[in-house]
Amino acid sequence: MFVCHALTGDAHAAGHHGDAARPGWWDNLIGPGRPLDTDRYFVICANVLGGCQGTTGPGSVDPSTGSPYGLRFPLLGVGDLVAAHRALVAHLGIERLLGAIGGSLGGMQVLQWALDHPGELAGAMVVAASARLSAQNIAFSAVARESIMRDPDFAGGDYYGGDRPDRGLMLARMIAHITYLSEASMREKFGRRIQDASEPRYGFDVDFEVESYLEHQGRSFLKRFDANTYLYLTRVMDYFDPFGGDPVQLAARLARVDTRFLVLSFDSDWRFSTGHARDIVRTLSAGRVPVTFREISAPHGHDSFLMPVPEYHKTVGGFLDRLAAETG
């Protein structure tokens, strides 16, 4: 099983490196007895190309100049991310995967993989993803990128070795984080509570709990993320459009797909709402690709795909069990 991580995820999907309080981002899904049962399945997760956690990205040193690529790093497509994963799978000597699973940008990689490489995936699980970002989605990532690129420390992307565009990256993360939650989950989590006080302080500094939370999210993001990677990977998502282009060619492409799909959305996700999932299902179905679809009820917005929602995990586990039974 190959696990594709999302925009800000990394290869550390499950388990911990000595500190049990710091498990991987999908630890509730992957592990002994979990839906992706590591007693039964060999589970692989790798950092994406263009990222900043290990695999080559804009922060890596360009061997031809001896300094980091910065914005000289080439623009990427989801197919490039998949190419790097496939190179790893080939390196490991694996000819056919039981399947691939991913949420958000991870789901996009799974979709692209199944479309481009028939015969490699028995199953594809696409969770809280989209085959085509909406104008609203692109608008949010445009504002996030602007905040990075307008930071005086951005220096055209050549900030390595000097002050980093921390204010811009922090703001980008704060904006994006709002789109990952639902209004209901924010109301539940923060309400209008005042941070560390019972009465408002009446001023422009952080006063409400939600402000404090966003600032904390933004600040902790700086420790693990690179601003240029944020630009590159959000652009990967903006341009993603695997069903675009000539419909005749698309039909021919879909006719070769031999992967079984599970597409899941969450009713409180307004970033990649159920409409996005339905578009994927509609196009795959029209191409006679077998696809199972379910909108899961969960209150956590886009982040629901990271949460241990029982019906969600049961569906993933059931789909995998069937795949495993069929492929023996």
Added chain:
Amino acid sequence: MRPDLDIVAALVGSGVRVLDLGCGDGALLEHLIVRQDCAGHGVERSAEGFHACVGRGVPVTQAEIEAELPELDAGSFDCAVLSLTLQATRRPARVLDQMRRVAPRRIVSLPNFGHWRHRLDLAARGRMPVSRTLPYAWHETPNIHLCSLDDFERLAAEGGQRVSRRVLLAEHGRAAPRLARARQNLLAVGAVYLLQDE
């Protein structure tokens, strides 16, 4: 598989793209996919039914039939099946219209409320019928739009749909012998219809 589903499967045929509305545990679709080389897709409201379909490897969408039908592209299937479910829908006429939009061939099965036992229950006992085919008390039944076979055929005709096959059902969902039209409405427990455009 239920005997009435054997009748449905025979009417569906081989190698067709079939939509099963209210597919339950996916038994019919599994049969159609494995035995009759069909490309099948189910729509099922219940989580139990959905998980059963996933367990069988049957492609399925968890949704209410009446919410799901308008989402489907026109002509996206060769055949749409609605088995013993029409009577539980809110807007049966609209469901039939939507099925017509989605598939050129529609297979609909239904219990016959005009069966003599039901008539007797009402006429002699003055009570709402409870039978093997309609096992619920009036206040807890999901069957909110019951009709006789005559009623159904009239509605189909009003919607411009032609009955091209009619298989009458006896007890336990088995095929009944053919009957004259006037008698079928009294004697058949239910029927499976193949509907096509006029």
